[in-house]
Amino acid sequence: MSDPVTARTPADVTVGGAAVDGAPGDDHRLVVEDLSVRAGRLGLVHDVSFRLGRGERVGLIGESGSGKSLTALAVMGLLPEGLSASGSVRVSSVDHDLVGASDARLADLRGRVLSMVFQEPMTALNPVMRVGDQVAEVMEVHDLASGRDARRRAVELLAQVRMRDPDGVARRYPHQLSGGQRQRVMLAIALANEPDVLVCDEPTTALDVTVQAQMLDLVVRGAAERDAALLFITHDLAVVATVCERVLVMYGGHIVEAGPTRRVFTAPRHPYTRGLVRASDLGALGVDGTDGSLRRPLPTIPGTVPPAGAFPSGCVFRNRCERADEACEVEPPWDGLPGDGAACVHPYDPEDTAAPGDTAASEPGGVT
Amino acid sequence: MAFQLLTRTATFLATLAVASVLVFAFMTVLPGSPAQVVLGVSASEEAVAQMEADFGLDRPLPEQYWDWVSGLPSGDFGTSYVTGAEIGPQIVDRSLVTLWLVGAGMLVALVIALPLGTLAAVKHRRPSGTVLAGISQVGIAVPSFLAGIILISVFSVTLGWFPAGGWTTPASDPVAFLQGLVLPALALGLVQGSVLSRYVRSTVLNVQREDFIRTARSKGLRSWQAMVHHGLRNAAIPIVTVLGLQLSVLLVGAVVVERVFVIPGLGSLLIDGVRNRDLLLVQGVVMVLVLAILAINWLVDVLYTVLDPRLRATA
Amino acid sequence: MSAATEAIVLPDSVDVVEPGRANWSLRVGGVLVGLVVVVALVSFVWTPWDPYLVDGTNRLMGPSSSHWLGTDQFGRDVLSRLMVGARTTLYVGIVAVSLAAVGGIPLGIVMGMAPRWLQTVLVRANDLLLAFPALLLAIMFGAVFGASTTTAMVAIGIATIPVFARITRSGTLQVMSTEYVLAARAGGRSAPAVAVRHVLPNVTSLLLVQASVSFAIAALAEAALSFLGFGTAPPIPSWGRMLNEAYSVLAVSPLQALWPGLAIATAVLGFNLLGDGLRDRLDPRLADAR
Numbered sequence: 002m003s004d005p006v007t008a009r010t011p012a013d014v015t016v017g018g019a020a021v022d023g024a025p026g027d028d029h030r031l032v033v034e035d036l037s038v039r040a041g042r043l044g045l046v047h048d049v050s051f052r053l054g055r056g057e058r059v060g061l062i063g064e065s066g067s068g069k070s071l072t073a074l075a076v077m078g079l080l081p082e083g084l085s086a087s088g089s090v091r092v093s094s095v096d097h098d099l100v101g102a103s104d105a106r107l108a109d110l111r112g113r114v115l116s117m118v119f120q121e122p123m124t125a126l127n128p129v130m131r132v133g134d135q136v137a138e139v140m141e142v143h144d145l146a147s148g149r150d151a152r153r154r155a156v157e158l159l160a161q162v163r164m165r166d167p168d169g170v171a172r173r174y175p176h177q178l179s180g181g182q183r184q185r186v187m188l189a190i191a192l193a194n195e196p197d198v199l200v201c202d203e204p205t206t207a208l209d210v211t212v213q214a215q216m217l218d219l220v221v222r223g224a225a226e227r228d229a230a231l232l233f234i235t236h237d238l239a240v241v242a243t244v245c246e247r248v249l250v251m252y253g254g255h256i257v258e259a260g261p262t263r264r265v266f267t268a269p270r271h272p273y274t275r276g277l278v279r280a281s282d283l284g285a286l287g288v289d290g291t292d293g294s295l296r297r298p299l300p301t302i303p304g305t306v307p308p309a310g311a312f313p314s315g316c317v318f319r320n321r322c323e324r325a326d327e328a329c330e331v332e333p334p335w336d337g338l339p340g341d342g343a344a345c346v347h348p349y350d351p352e353d354t355a356a357p358g359d360t361a362a363s364e365p366g367g368v369t
Numbered sequence: 370m371a372f373q374l375l376t377r378t379a380t381f382l383a384t385l386a387v388a389s390v391l392v393f394a395f396m397t398v399l400p401g402s403p404a405q406v407v408l409g410v411s412a413s414e415e416a417v418a419q420m421e422a423d424f425g426l427d428r429p430l431p432e433q434y435w436d437w438v439s440g441l442p443s444g445d446f447g448t449s450y451v452t453g454a455e456i457g458p459q460i461v462d463r464s465l466v467t468l469w470l471v472g473a474g475m476l477v478a479l480v481i482a483l484p485l486g487t488l489a490a491v492k493h494r495r496p497s498g499t500v501l502a503g504i505s506q507v508g509i510a511v512p513s514f515l516a517g518i519i520l521i522s523v524f525s526v527t528l529g530w531f532p533a534g535g536w537t538t539p540a541s542d543p544v545a546f547l548q549g550l551v552l553p554a555l556a557l558g559l560v561q562g563s564v565l566s567r568y569v570r571s572t573v574l575n576v577q578r579e580d581f582i583r584t585a586r587s588k589g590l591r592s593w594q595a596m597v598h599h600g601l602r603n604a605a606i607p608i609v610t611v612l613g614l615q616l617s618v619l620l621v622g623a624v625v626v627e628r629v630f631v632i633p634g635l636g637s638l639l640i641d642g643v644r645n646r647d648l649l650l651v652q653g654v655v656m657v658l659v660l661a662i663l664a665i666n667w668l669v670d671v672l673y674t675v676l677d678p679r680l681r682a683t684a
Numbered sequence: 685m686s687a688a689t690e691a692i693v694l695p696d697s698v699d700v701v702e703p704g705r706a707n708w709s710l711r712v713g714g715v716l717v718g719l720v721v722v723v724a725l726v727s728f729v730w731t732p733w734d735p736y737l738v739d740g741t742n743r744l745m746g747p748s749s750s751h752w753l754g755t756d757q758f759g760r761d762v763l764s765r766l767m768v769g770a771r772t773t774l775y776v777g778i779v780a781v782s783l784a785a786v787g788g789i790p791l792g793i794v795m796g797m798a799p800r801w802l803q804t805v806l807v808r809a810n811d812l813l814l815a816f817p818a819l820l821l822a823i824m825f826g827a828v829f830g831a832s833t834t835t836a837m838v839a840i841g842i843a844t845i846p847v848f849a850r851i852t853r854s855g856t857l858q859v860m861s862t863e864y865v866l867a868a869r870a871g872g873r874s875a876p877a878v879a880v881r882h883v884l885p886n887v888t889s890l891l892l893v894q895a896s897v898s899f900a901i902a903a904l905a906e907a908a909l910s911f912l913g914f915g916t917a918p919p920i921p922s923w924g925r926m927l928n929e930a931y932s933v934l935a936v937s938p939l940q941a942l943w944p945g946l947a948i949a950t951a952v953l954g955f956n957l958l959g960d961g962l963r964d965r966l967d968p969r970l971a972d973a974r
Binding site for chain 2: 077079104105108109110111112113116117119121124125126127128129130138139142143174176187190191
């Protein structure tokens, strides 16, 4: 499918430019390059680049305010009024750049090529419209099914997201469903037209812990069955560890670290990632190699995320970083491979693992 | 949903009953008897007693109340103490006139507010919002009777386009009827329209920001499609509330505007009643106005249930 | 921090705040209300003419150097009457709003703290009273007690009680569910003590806004009543009354209606804007929720 020169393994990826990439082959579903989002003169997301391969599952993590949701909205072309995007967003099946495309062209792609599941299931559905009609609508808008046909497909989709009594659910209104059920309806809408790219913005954050696992399973399965690339936004590292093969870490509108999930979580190079991992108690889940039986107080990252526009110049993390010095006053270059590295002047050594006393980190790209 | 409608209707009827007691009680708390009021302080005790007997005012209050209220459903409002005329037919006649006035006023308000408010919301954060907020503030500050006076002095006294007042029934002369309706309807509607357009704007703005509109757009709907297919019905819910309130305001505004344009509606009847100390007439007109306001509130409740499935809780 | 950066503190939720309008409402409203108050105060010590002075030779004069706003059909100086009329408007507004506050605030607190069943009854009753418009109640008062400034302002005040009661109740409910009040109650403080210490200070801003808006409504109602002849009795100047008199000579002198009309609109606009500005100032979250 690709010539020998460009065929490569995730571990030795060398794509030109600042692209952060770990996908095999040229078969990229989504290519984002130098994507920036600004509100007037204020930059909110800065030169974000990444690629999603066919069927690949990539996590985008960071604290709230890091710009992860804005990145997703910019990819979807759904930025709120007053915010503008620059750079480049391309999807494999479309021959033009999505940034700067007319709303009509973007609308044609949304819900068909690009789909999104939002964080808040309680408000994301229209309260005065029956659930089945809301699922059917996404097919009707794109003329992929209509009338009774769309309605029947909607019920099938509801069954696919494991809705009990899909016929009955289709006739109900959103307020008659639980949060988990509503989120599954959202997923059914997102998957209805077999999208190339599925973006999930914290789809489980608002859900009860008991239904989170099922939702995650449905997302992964739904994307896999359609060979869709999955961009999964969350601040929950445990979720990323179970769902994603690769992870992008965002802070202050920048991607500060990227790499295979296992490597990033076991041997984080950026001090911010390291703080996140330490604060997340991933140890309890055995991701970093410890058995989690030795509970310890969770260390936190000192300070708080500053409001947009109040990040320091140079390295955006330097005011909260224990390793920061004068060298951090200029924007740090990318250290490492494009798809596996960190934007840091003083990165931790790969051997220096996140949690004290844990076993040796596996080699980069060890997720299989 | 049927259950909901039933309970709301029951509440409406109960409230109406309580309101009728209040109105009756209020008009009876008057120091001295109504007969004394009508006949004047100089009237002899015999004359007062005679009149009280004639009109049954010497009976116990609950009996008088029941006598009054039991006649209302059939349009029997009693006989005026002052003129001796039947009150019911007058009220029915006058209500029709006021109904025309309020209806035309509401129409003017809607025709102004819906397009203007929506437009301002869509073009939002440009000066339009501020301008509209300003216009609507001025609108609230100009009472309808003042608007009426201004309209008369411009379009009637100065330009002579429309009559300054008077009323023609639609049956006798439709053209004269419409000509006479224009200025009072504008007086009522312009003010309410400017107030309403501000609500329409903020409602449409709020709906535009709803998550489900973003969801609709993520499905591939254009923003206007999302607004039409998903926004309108959601926006209708708060707007219906405001419309209900405005209808009540219009009704009260009509009382004064009728005076300005010399229109023989409920308002003129009420004011004449107060002037003549015709207490039973005042009582009847007030009751009809309260009934109308309560009925509007009931209608708003019912519309809610129809528009918003969330309110149709499973009984 | 400026409004622009404030709006983007949480880029993930992206809220768009409309800046700058709050201060405008407050400023313009304050200036207009101030103007009315100053004019009313000045009228106590000085008016260009005696507002009651009838001058048969100078009737319905246009504005001139001696009568800045002209004279009415009795030859009285319009400006002087307008100035004294401001007193009537303020007088009615102050009495009506005070009455509404004195009646409505305790009622609202009771409605928020009483046992469940009593709350239901009171709220129902309050909703019923809300259905009675101030103007209608005032006309009924006029019918029963005779028309005068006093009946007008008492009626307007009474009609406004349920409005204050409702707002106080909603504030009370909000405050009562906060943790510090729960703590105070758990600490053994009696309900009235909690009401005075915690509830009242917290609903003050809401009530202040309502007072300003109610003032505007009272001014409007007084004008309408006086226009109908049920408010202030002649010859005491009242803007509504002046409008009524101007209305009777509208065909001859349309300008006569302009001045009292402007005065009414100015006062109402002022108090409404002041209320709006206060609301925006005291609770920015409500700024666009109108």
